[in-house]
Ligand SMILES: NC(=O)C1=CN([C@@H]2O[C@H](COP(=O)(O)OP(=O)(O)OC[C@H]3O[C@@H](n4cnc5c(N)ncnc54)[C@H](O)[C@@H]3O)[C@@H](O)[C@H]2O)C=CC1
């Protein structure tokens with residue numbers, strides 16, 4: 001037998017913790033994936049001998065840099081920026097940029113690690129990366145946002161490229177910020193390429209990229225329900241968040257005949273027992289994107305809705321739940337409350353919104369549970385289609401793109417069925433997604449030898 005890495009799971013995790021001190025989110029993400037991968041590779045010597053799992057759990061590189069910018073009062077402000085390039089075995093690094101005060105190296109490493117498996121699941125040639133800054137866009141003027149984005153790109157540009165690493169948006173980074181960053185990249189390099197996705201339609205963007213993550217998470221949910229002979233008609237949905245992913249998930253739930261009861265932000269959640277209709281969703285979109293307001297203001301606009309400060313919406317009884325805000329926003333007690341109140345399916349629009357305890361509870365209770373790397377892959381999938389359109393100097397129609405998005409989400413669902421069937425009638429979507437994503441990346445790495 002070759003010299004191999006047949007350590008047991010707990011020894012492996014001890015090593016991960018030792019090598020990544022003070023990085024709980026990264027350790028959590030590695031643990032969640034490795035729990036399934038250890039079983040899968042138990043009898044696969046080559047993956048052990050080549051230390052594939054250990055290599056995927058060590059980013060190719062982490063670039064950290066200073067971002068200086070001047071606020072409107074003339075003060076010099078200093079933030080930290082990062083780009084984590086986790087793995088490019090199957091394509092250029094690909095993943096969003098997050099601007100939020102909670103951003104740390106640990107958060108970006110967990111996101112880049114997850115992104116590696118998610119991107120593999122889409123079937124498109126994209127590796128995994130993620131970047132961002134602890135910059136807080138809340139309360140900043142448009143000029144301040146622009147100056148920050150330009151300064152961020154003034155360093156980032158040397159680490160990215162259309163065939164190297166292609167960033168996009170994430171929390172705190174939408175079309176406006178992508179525009180400022182793309183403008184600065186173009187100015188520095190004198191190059192017009194598909195170096196970022198989520199671009200405006202007039203300058204190389206793709207139709208349906210804005211909607212794709214939320215819509216995709218609902219398509220995945222509908223696929224899980226269909227596998228059990230059910231659909232969304234008449235089902236009540238509890239959704240967290242009120243940004244890009246949450247509002248588009250809500251929109252698709254309504255289109256498919258469901259009733260959305262809640263939305264939230266970091267200050268609390270609103271509960272509208274009459275249902276959050278398309279007209280109300282449009283109001284939330286405008287309020288959040290243009291007026292940059294709080295979700296609490298919904299209650300002044302729509303009587304009958306209530307706001308609960310400082311809480312998440314998981315105690316509101318529902319048929320299906322979609323956490324669409326941020327990591328670790330759904331804990332063990334929340335999972336227990338959802339299951340107790342009759343929730344039959346959870347589809348994660350956000351990345352790792354459910355903590356390990358919550359995820360274990362959903363799987364033990366045998367409710368349908370779609371992890372973010374499968375359920376929210378629609379966004380990066382359409383980003384991949386944006387890259388194809390940019391390379392081919394063309395633009396596909398909305399109908400073509402909608403069909404491609406649906407096909408990709410169907411394909412991810414099928415992969416989960418293939419690898420997640422526990423043989424007792426329960427489909428373990430977490431296991432299915434982890435193994436299907438891992439296998440694709442791992443097999444590419446084996447082909448390349450030790451690099
Ligand atoms: N935008 C995209 O295409 C994709 C986003 N995601 C994930 O979806 C989640 C949401 O992202 P977006 O909607 O794009 O961002 P966004 O910036 O449009 O909205 C974020 C939402 O989360 C809320 N939020 C942030 N921190 C919170 C906290 N600590 N507690 C409660 N609410 C909080 C914000 O108030 C806002 O409503 C993130 O986990 C992101 O990584 C995943 C795949 C693709």
Ligand SMILES: O=C(O)CCC(=O)C(=O)O
Pocket residue numbers: 094095096097115118166167168169170197351376377379380381383
């Ligand atoms: O569209 C992309 O490249 C990134 C999307 C993203 O950040 C994610 O899937 O979490």
